[in-house]
Amino acid sequence: MGRFWAVFFVASAVIAVGLCWVAPSHGLWFPGTLKGGFGAGVAHSSIGKRIDDLFYLVLVIVAVTYIGTHAVLGYVLWRGATIKAEEKVLFSHGSHSLEVIWTIVPSGILLYIALYQMDVWAAYRFKEFSPKKAEAVAEVTARQFEWRIRYPARGKTLMPTPQPDDVYTVNELHVPTGRPVSISLKTEDVQHAFFVPELRIKQDAVPGLTIPVWFDVDEPRQYEMVCAELCGWGHYKMKARLIAVSDEDFGAWKDKAALEQFDDGFKKPAE
Template identity: 45%
Template sequence: MRYWSVLFALVSAIVTATFVYAPFDDDWWLPSYRATNAQSIDTLEGIQAQAPRLASSLVPLRGLDEPADPERLEPLDQTRAWLDRQSALLGQAIQSNFLTTRSRALESQAARARAAVVEARDLLGTPEGSEAIDRAVSGLERFETMAGEALSAVVEPGGSMRATVSTAAGQIDHLYILLLIITGVTFVGVAIALVVVLWRFRAQPGRRAHYSHGSLRLEIVWTVIPAAILVFIALYQLRAWADVKFQGTWPDVRPLAEVTARQFQWKIRYPGPDGRFGTPDDLHTVNDLHFVKDEPTIIHLKAEDVIHSFFLPQLRIKQDAVPGMTIPVLFDARKAGRYELLCAELCGWGHYKMRAQVVVHESQGEFDEWMAQSLREQERSDPTASPASADVAAASGLRVE
C-alpha cells in the first residue's frame, strides 16, 4: 500500500502542475496566433532574412560602366523573381486577412522594388546605372524594414490565449485564477491528507481496524466552509456577470451584424449603406466576422436548426444560440488581429467544422474599406439570387482553416 500511496502522490502532483500551467500556455486549448498564421509569418521572416542578402548582391553592380554579360545580370534576375514570389505570398496573406493594411503596404513596396530592379537591369552599364542600382537597393532595404515592423505587430499576437485582449477577458481571467487557487489549494490539501492516511493507517500485522460513526463537529465544519466559499464566489462574480450579460449596463450602440448558426457554419449579415437589416444592400458573409478595435460591438445571435454556442475564446465570450430566439451579445477587442470563432455546443456530425475567422480592424476606416470591397465583390457575384447562393458566393472568397 505504501507504494500505491507514493504513486498517487506523484500523479496528484503532475495533475496539479498541469492545471496550473494550462492557462498560461498559448497552445493548450487552441492553436496560437502564430501557428494559425504560420505561412504569412514565414513570409515576413523570409523577407527580413533574404532582402539584405539580395541588396548586398546588387551593390557590386554600382560601378559597372560597360554593358553587362548574362552572368552580371543574374543577381538582378534573381531579385526580380524573388520579389514576384513575395508578391504572390503577400497576396495570399491579404486574402486570409492577415495584417491586411500592412500586407497591402508590403505588396505595394514589393511592386516598387521590382520596378526599380527592372529599371536597374535596363540601365546597367550606362551613366544612370549606378543611381538605378541605388534605388533598387533602397527599395529592398525599405521592404525589409516594413516586414520587420509587421513582424513586431505579432510578437504578442492578438489571438493568444494568454493576452488580455478584451474588457471581459480581464474580469473572466481574474475569476478563473481565483477559482483555480481555491480549487487547487483544496485539491492539494485533500490529496496530502489522503496520502498521509494511506501511509499512516496502512494494514500491518496485529493492527485491528477501528470503526467510527463519524464526528458531528467535523461534518459541520466541512459543510459550512464549502458553503461559505460558494456564497462568496456567487456574490464576487456578480459584477462581471452584469457587465457581460445585463443589457442595462451596455453602451448605446447599434448592432453590427446578425450572426446565424446552422449546421455547420456561421452565416453573418451586415447592414448595408442604409444601416438597416433585411434590405437588398445587406452584406452576407460565411464564417467571416469583422469589427473595429476598441469599439463596443453588439451582434444579434440566432440559430436555424439546433442549439449552437457562439464562443470567442480569446475574448472570453460564450453564448448559446437557441432556435427561435434572437439573443444580443456584447464584446470588444483591445488589440487588432485575427481571432477564432468556435461552436462550443455539440451540434451534430459536422460540429468540428463550425470554425470561423474573426478579424479586428485597427480603425473604422480600415473596416469601412473592407466593407466597401466586400460589397463590390458581392455585387459582382450576384448573391441575391437566393440565400443559398449568397452563402456560396461569400464562401468562395474565404479561406476556412
C-alpha cells in the same frame, strides 16, 4: 505494501498538479499560449479578461483544496498502513465539531465564489454594455455548416429584416475594435453555438430566437470562430474567422465590400 499504495495515490496527485504547472509553457493552456512571450494566452475582450480572472480565482481555491485533501488522504493512508499490530484502531463515530467546521468553511467559500462572480455574469448579459447599449454591427445566422453574416450599410443601423443595401459575408465576421459591439445571433436550421475562444465569448444560436451578444475586441487581427453546439455531421467544420479592425478600417472595408457586392460588371463607357 500499504505504504506503496499511500505513495501511489499521493504521486498521482503530485503528477496531476505538476502537469497543470508545466502545461502553459507547452501550449496546453488558453489559446495563444503556444506562441509564448509575456501576455500570451490572455483574453482579447474586456469580458474575457474578467472571465480569466475568475477562472484563476477558482483555480487557486480548487488547487489549494485539491492539494490539501490529497495531503490528508496520503497521511491517513500512510498512517493506516503503518499501524502496529498491538495498536488500537481509533473507535470513533465522527466528530460534531469537525462536521460543523467542514460544513461552514466550504459553504462560506462557495457562497463567496457565487456572489463574487454574479457581477461578471451580469456584465455579460444585462449590465454595463447590455446588447441594447452596444452598437449592433451585424446579424450572424448559423446554418449547416457555415455562418452567414449581414451588415447594415455604412452609416445605417442594423434592421431586424434584410434591407436592399445590406452587406453580406460568409464565414467572415468583420467588427471594429476598441468599443463594445453586438451581434444578433440567429440560426436558420438546427441549434448552433457562436464561440470565439480568444474572446471567451460563447452563445447558443437557438431556432426561433434572435439572441443579442455583445463583446469588444482589443487587438486588431483575426480570431478563429467555431461552432460549439452539435449541429450534425459537419459540426467540426463550421470554421470561420472574426476579423477585428480599427474603426476607420472597418468603414473602409464596408465601403469596399459594398462596392464589390453591388458591382454588376457594367462599367460606364468613357465619356
